Amino acid sequence: MNFYRLRNRVFALLFSRFPRLTKRWLEGQQLADYGPPPWTPLKKPLATCTVALVTTGGVHLKTDEPFNMIDKEGDPSFRVIPHETALDQLSITHDYYDHRDADKDLNIVLPMIRLDELVHEGVVGKAAPFHYSFMGHIDGRHIQKLLTTTAPEVARRLKRKQVDAVVLTPA
Numbered sequence: 001m002n003f004y005r006l007r008n009r010v011f012a013l014l015f016s017r018f019p020r021l022t023k024r025w026l027e028g029q030q031l032a033d034y035g036p037p038p039w040t041p042l043k044k045p046l047a048t049c050t051v052a053l054v055t056t057g058g059v060h061l062k063t064d065e066p067f068n069m070i071d072k073e074g075d076p077s078f079r080v081i082p083h084e085t086a087l088d089q090l091s092i093t094h095d096y097y098d099h100r101d102a103d104k105d106l107n108i109v110l111p112m113i114r115l116d117e118l119v120h121e122g123v124v125g126k127a128a129p130f131h132y133s134f135m136g137h138i139d140g141r142h143i144q145k146l147l148t149t150t151a152p153e154v155a156r157r158l159k160r161k162q163v164d165a166v167v168l169t170p171a
Helices: 002-017 019-027 100-104 112-120 139-158
Strands: 048-054 060-062 078-082 090-092 130-134 163-169
Touching: 048 112, 060 078, 078 139, 090 130
Parallel strands: 048 130, 048 163
Antiparallel strands: 060 090, 078 130
């Protein structure tokens, strides 16, 4: 394991154990320059909606290329996860949070089974055919690519599949 990956894992453990460290780190970030997140009210009952999941947990198919952990500014790319994928076919590549619990139960960061339960109960209309995963640690030069290229591409894909609502699960 290289120095950066080891350092990131240590920071992830510290941030998860000491929330004040996380708050202090966030105060130094420039994300406020991008304004508040857009909000779009739901226009139809949830019980008739197609719902997709988008996670920043670094989840990907085991057959996919893992997220880049070498670049200390992160990896702004995304991975596509078909809804019918078995959880044992997925993996997490992300050094910037402690994902030991998510490794045991992937529904913590990608709640596909919980979504299926909500569909079965009639709370949600149906699950989208594809879900999307990002690596949540994006910094420096990659922020612009995330905001202008990769995130809009995922939004276009969701729109093409007529997704009505997205559940964002941060890690």
